[in-house]
Amino acid sequence: MMPPKKQKLQNGLPSRTNQEDQTQTTELLTYLKSKYRPYSLTDIQLNLHGKFKKTQLTTILESLLSEKEVIVKTIGKTNYYCYKEIIASDNASIDELNDKIKKTEEELSGFVAKVCEITQKPTLTNEMLKRTIEETQQKAQTLRDQVAIAEQKSKNESGSETTMNYVSNLIKLKEKQQKIVCYLPK
Template sequence: MAPAKKNQLSTENALASVQVYMQQQYRPYSVSDILLNMHNVLTKPKLITILDTLVADQQLVCKTIGKASYIECLNQQIKDLKQEICHLKLKLQEIVTTPTNEELDNLIEVYTKKIENLSLELEKCRHNTS
């Protein structure tokens, strides 16, 4: 006797469930593997159309090796995290190169002394030329 058919999901629910499943697994699967792992909740033609839709929306990637096609989750999250890491490294570099308050106080003292010395030299030069 054939196994009893389970209730079919609507297209929107099926899209969401397949996408969540692929993100959770985060490894390549063939269509038949996905069908079996989801316990035949979807028919094979419906699953193929859903996977094609997700591939067209660039949420999944289809890689063909020989005659077999494998579908896996897109590495977009990894790309986003790498960009965020790069941005945070730049921020960290900026924070590290910014002087602390103590260093700023020391720099202010050094530069005020330089200004005083240069002012004195300028006055000497003015008196010598006149």
């Protein structure tokens, strides 16, 4: 049996004709494009959870460098690889983004105005609500007392018309008092 053939070199790098090499290259390229930040060789290997050996990564990255899909920055002895600069395809997309920014800023200013409006309105505190309840209860008690006094006077006095009107008015007040509802916001 003959030993396997050596790979042909293109620009000093092994050619990538193998389908598996192509899928690995595209996987690495999509990873670098999605993160869009510089990574060292070991960082890439760790982030991809050991899918690639260091030698594989080196050859793939070198081939991507030759195709100008990736850029490299050398700091000391370490190379940092990053996807090439992403450039907007046309001015229309930039204009769309600027329009979105303006709309978002307008919405934000509307929300800020609403917040200012809400914070400037006086709100009822628990103490104020308690005071209002106490005042309402005192008024109700006063009305009950007036009705009781009127009932006693009507029993003591015999059928005077003014007393009857007074009593009927107090009874009406008592009915209104029973209809009083104290509204408490939640």
